[in-house]
Amino acid sequence: MSDSYILVLYYSRKGATREMAQLIGRGIEAAGLEARLRTVPPVSATCEATEPVIPELGDIYCGEQELKSCAGLILGSPTRFGNMAAPLKYFIDNTSSSWLNGDLIGKPAAVFTSTGSMHGGQESTLLSMMLPLLHHGMVITGIPYSENALHETQSGGTPYGASHISGTHHDRNISAEEQHLCTALGKRIAELAQKLSH
Template sequence: MASYILILYYSRKGATQEMAQLIARGVEATGIEARIRTVPALSTVCEATQPSIPEQGDLYCSEEDLHQCAGLILGSPTRFGNMAAPLKYFIDNTGSTWLNGNLIGKPAAVFTSTGSLHGGQESTLLSMMLPLLHHGMLIAGLPYSENALHETKSGGSPYGASHHSGSHHNHPITGDEQHLCKALGKRIAELALKLS
């Protein structure tokens, strides 16, 4: 039996965090625990450090969280068509996880939020898949049997869930985007159950 699905994200304006919570609802609809974790922001001053527990929001991800998960769903806002630096920094430091093969054969998916509709949603999703492939994970997207993929006028992609937050980050997550977030969580949880 799968233990938990790790939903690991970085969020600056809150949209990616809100997506993580929706994805968790999809995971938990299957009866599996959704463990939501984040990563600290990076500082331009190398001496600056973050507290080990954030003052608010989700806990920071530990190596143990990563090693013991039954599946991983990775989320980031788009930064020039790529994942945000804090999430990449965390992933770049998962060498021991890679050496030990802790993620091999586990299902994975990705999600993103952008300020502009054509701000690199799909390239960000694809860029987040690359390290997961190096970890030996089994990447799953969203199939077109999800009718919201045919109907969405904002976010949503076969590569993963996405959201268009607007240039002032004030667009709420649409009904189609919400549906696709939940569907992504449910899909990874169901795959983890089948693989366990």
């Protein structure tokens, strides 16, 4: 494959979504592709505020070329009132050149999220994150029920994508089932990317 990496593009505020991205990355690399973890800068209500070119901590910001050249995309965000967080939405809203060029058409994609409570909008967030990917012509996949963790989870994990219930104070560890579903999702996208490239 000429584009041998899967882009795991996420926004994380409290750290849980970033931890999920790392687990997804392990699944991608277990399937033989590079996992390229990238984030997006926060948005500010103060127009003059600017973010550094390179964040002080964590993964670096995603560049336009990295999005265009990926073999597949896995998009992650915490839930904000049943939708993706504004920084990720802002990034996606500015991908019109990739859309015009058809850069992502036919590439596999998936989504993941972290929420504070069991019914905090995780599934609606996952579904809303799929919408721009459909406009980009991507091949969206979820997690099949052949993954037993979907049957066993008492917290996060859905057929729409990986999810985590972080708790009201965002102090809940990612459960064994949630971890398994994150790595399974990464592996699934990497395997699909390899199949679709032939």
